Amino acid sequence: MTDEGYVVVLVRSTNHALRAEKVLENVRIDCKLIPVPRQLSSDCGVCLRVRRADREVVREALEEAGVEVRRICGV
Amino acid sequence: MRQVYGDEMIYFDNAATTWPKPAEVTDATVHFLEEVGASPGRSAHRRSLEAGRIVYDTRETVAELFNAPDPLRVVFGPNVTEALNLALYGYLRPGDHVITSGVEHNSVMRPLRALERQSEDGSGGVELTVVRCSPEGFLDPADVEAAVRSNTVMIALTHASNVVGTVLPIGEVGRLARRHGLLFLVDAAQTGGAYPVDMQKERIDLLGFTGHKSLQGPMGTGGLIVGERVDVGRLRPLKRGGTGSNSELEEQPRFLPDAYESGTPNTVGLAGLRAGVGWVLERGVAEIRAHEVSMTQQLIDGLRAIDGVTVYGGLDAERQTATVSFNVAGMTPSQVGLRLDEEHDVMCRVGLHCAPAAHKTIGTFPGGTVRFGLGALNTLDQVRKAVEAVRHIAGEAR
Numbered sequence: 001m002t003d004e005g006y007v008v009v010l011v012r013s014t015n016h017a018l019r020a021e022k023v024l025e026n027v028r029i030d031c032k033l034i035p036v037p038r039q040l041s042s043d044c045g046v047c048l049r050v051r052r053a054d055r056e057v058v059r060e061a062l063e064e065a066g067v068e069v070r071r072i073c074g075v
Numbered sequence: 076m077r078q079v080y081g082d083e084m085i086y087f088d089n090a091a092t093t094w095p096k097p098a099e100v101t102d103a104t105v106h107f108l109e110e111v112g113a114s115p116g117r118s119a120h121r122r123s124l125e126a127g128r129i130v131y132d133t134r135e136t137v138a139e140l141f142n143a144p145d146p147l148r149v150v151f152g153p154n155v156t157e158a159l160n161l162a163l164y165g166y167l168r169p170g171d172h173v174i175t176s177g178v179e180h181n182s183v184m185r186p187l188r189a190l191e192r193q194s195e196d197g198s199g200g201v202e203l204t205v206v207r208c209s210p211e212g213f214l215d216p217a218d219v220e221a222a223v224r225s226n227t228v229m230i231a232l233t234h235a236s237n238v239v240g241t242v243l244p245i246g247e248v249g250r251l252a253r254r255h256g257l258l259f260l261v262d263a264a265q266t267g268g269a270y271p272v273d274m275q276k277e278r279i280d281l282l283g284f285t286g287h288k289s290l291q292g293p294m295g296t297g298g299l300i301v302g303e304r305v306d307v308g309r310l311r312p313l314k315r316g317g318t319g320s321n322s323e324l325e326e327q328p329r330f331l332p333d334a335y336e337s338g339t340p341n342t343v344g345l346a347g348l349r350a351g352v353g354w355v356l357e358r359g360v361a362e363i364r365a366h367e368v369s370m371t372q373q374l375i376d377g378l379r380a381i382d383g384v385t386v387y388g389g390l391d392a393e394r395q396t397a398t399v400s401f402n403v404a405g406m407t408p409s410q411v412g413l414r415l416d417e418e419h420d421v422m423c424r425v426g427l428h429c430a431p432a433a434h435k436t437i438g439t440f441p442g443g444t445v446r447f448g449l450g451a452l453n454t455l456d457q458v459r460k461a462v463e464a465v466r467h468i469a470g471e472a473r
Contacts, residue, residue, distance in 0.1 A: 013320035013333050014116035015147055018124075018131040035119035045320055046119045066145070 003075045007055055009048040009062070010040065010070040017046045023065040029054050037075055049075070085457045087423045090237055090265065090398045090448025092287045092294060096351065097452075100291060103350035107343045115342050116319040126342050133349040134332075140290075140352050140360075141263070141282055142273045143300045150332040151298040151340055155264040155285035156182040157313065158299035161335060162260050162281045163187060163231065165310040169199030172227040174219055176243060177208040178236040178433040183262055187231070202226065208436050211389045212241035220251050229258045234266040238433040238446065239388030240371075240395035242270065249278030258305060264288060265396050268355045269363055269451065280304050286344065289363075289451065291351030296344040301331055312337070355451075363451045367397035370449050370458050374399050377462035383469045387437045387444060397449035400437070403465065405472040408445045411465075415445075419464035423447050 009031075011017050017033055024031045033046045040047075050058050055072055062069050086094050107129065115126035134146040143149060152158055163186040167173060173190075175183060190201040204222040208214045219230060230252050235242045245261055252259035260281040263272050268289030274282050279302065286296030301307065307329060315327040316337030328334055355363065372392035379386050383404035389395055403411050412425035426443040427434050434440035447461065 012330060013318070013328070014127055015131065015320070015332060018116075018127050019147060021128075022131070022135075033119065033124050041323075045116075045322070046124070 005052055006049050006075055007052050007072050008034070008037065008040065008075050009050060009058060009072050010036065011047065011062075012068060012070065014045045016067055017048060019065075020048055020062055020067045023061055023067060024048070024050070024058065027057075027061050029058060029061065031058075040071070040073060083460075084420045084422065085453075085461055087421060087447040087449060087453070087457075087461060089288065089450030089453070090396075090428075090446060091424055093289060093291055093450045093452070095452060096293070096347070097291055097354040099350040099354055100293065100347045104293060104343050104347040107346035111342075111346075114339050117317075117339070129346050129349065130340065130342060133345045133352070136349050136352045136356065137284070137290075137298070138300070140268070140272075140356060141284065141300060142275050143282070144275060144303050147331050148301045148303075149298055150301060150335040151296070151345060152335075153295050153341065154287070154297040155262060155283045156297075158283035158285075158297055159183055159231075159260070159262055160186050161299055161310075161313050162283065163190060164313060166229065166258065166281075166305075167201045169193065169201065170226060171229070172202040172204065172224050173229045173231055174204045174206060174222045174227060175231045176206050176214050176233065177436045178212050178214070178238070178241065178243070179205075179231075179233050179430065180237050180262065180264070180433075181429045181431070182264070183231055183233060184430075184432055205432065208241075210437055211387075212236045212239045212433065212437055213389065213394075214243045214248075216244050216247040216251060219248055220255075223251075223255050223257070227255070227257055229260055231260040231262075233262040233264070234272065235270065235396045235398075236388075236430070236433050237265050237398065238428050238430050238444065239400050239437055240265070240398035241388055242266070242395055245279070246277050252280075253278045265398065268352070268360065269367060270396060271360050271364070274300060274302065286348040286351065289355070290348060291354055291451075292348030293344045295341045296348040299335070307331060307334060310335075314338070358451070366451065367449060368392045370453060370455055371395065371397045371399060373455060374447060374449065374458045374462065377458065378465060381462070381466045381469050383473055384465060387439065399447045399449075400439070400444035401447075401465075402439070402442075402444055403469045403472055406468070408443045411445045411468060414468050415461075415464055419461075419467070421461050421464050
């Protein structure tokens with residue numbers, strides 16, 4: 001799949017990203033931790049790459065688990 | 076390597092550091108060093124992410140054991156001493172009043188005394204009330220409540236004495252702290268993993284824990300769990316530096332746990348801690364506690380039956396941890412300890428145990444006591460042999 005099929009989820013820190021990864025694993029949503037794309041943030045942390053189609057379920061699952069989502073955007 | 080103990084060695088210094096560790100702890104540390112090895116939360120490559128997952132899983136495991144509200148409220152550090160320093164130095168301001176007990180370890184008492192003395196250099200100090208405990212080391216919650224003033228902001232208590240093992244009534248004190256709008260700081264160094272500690276049920280706002288005792292982890296691990304009532308904006312970090320987050324900013328992040336976790340953590344130690352706490356959870360704190368109660372009562376009864384031996388504390392295993400202090404008439408604690416080690420292969424700790432206040436409370440200051448600190452991996456047979464060793468030494472002293 002090309003990048004167009006994905007979005008990235010930016011959270012506060014790597015600790016939050018690791019937590020988000022666990023939350024999404026528990027509800028069986030595919031995700032991958034990747035470095036934050038340079039054009040989105042100068043932070044040296046990681047973010048989650050998820051399927052574009054899962055965008056809203058991801059947002060809901062993370063909000064329900066108390067993981068603050070900063071941005072969800074295309075890559 | 077030099078062999079430093081005999082095959083029949085009895086290790087009764089678990090109140091300082093538990094040993095041996097469950098095999099899973101060793102396996103987890105070796106696995107980290109050989110298979111993972113990278114910095115957690117810094118880089119985004121697979122080894123770094125795996126290290127980050129190990130640290131995160133350790134947070135979850137610790138949060139489960141203490142019923143913390145959220146794993147990201149678990150702040151890791153090298154030991155409970157740093158955790159308590161963070162809570163006390165980070166939160167208290169000149170003019171604040173804080174209440175503590177007469178059985179505290181110096182990890183609580185020294186920071187508080189230093190904060191109190193700041194008034195002498197003109198910077199304004201913290202006001203401190205040390206609530207007296209009974210000669211057995213028990214604390215009456217009514218005495219704590221009577222010490223509350225209009226400027227009281229915190230009650231800082233050990234959960235159990237590291238000298239005589241007496242358990243303090245943190246449930247009652249937690250309730251009264253909440254009633255008066257005070258923060259409640261608990262030092263769980265002596266109880267975590269060996270005695271139930273429930274942060275939410277006991278209304279604990281700041282919980283200091285250490286990895287190397289009954290959590291069964293390696294030395295160099297511990298931390299502070301920051302409850303939801305604590306104003307993170309007010310709790311100043313002890314140190315500032317790289318966190319792997321908000322790297323574009325030259326200011327310290329203000330969110331948990333990053334605000335208080337600068338610098339590369341002891342990830343190999345935390346890998347071991349996860350395995351240690353996992354071992355505790357699998358076995359169950361209730362089962363560990365039952366085993367320790369039975370050994371402790373046998374130890375207390377055995378020692379008390381020896382002529383010339385004085386045992387301190389409540390003498391009731393149900394009301395204390397597996398730590399027992401005693402003295403032998405006609406001998407100093409250090410003489411007893413040396414003979415136990417060299418002639419009977421019993422390893423314990425003698426002296427003041429970094430807790431002069433507790434020894435003043437039980438009447439053994441400045442001479443100190445001999446302390447047997449039992450752990451989950453000791454046996455009733457070891458208790459029997461150690462009691463026989465004390466009987467032998469006490470018989471010769473008479």
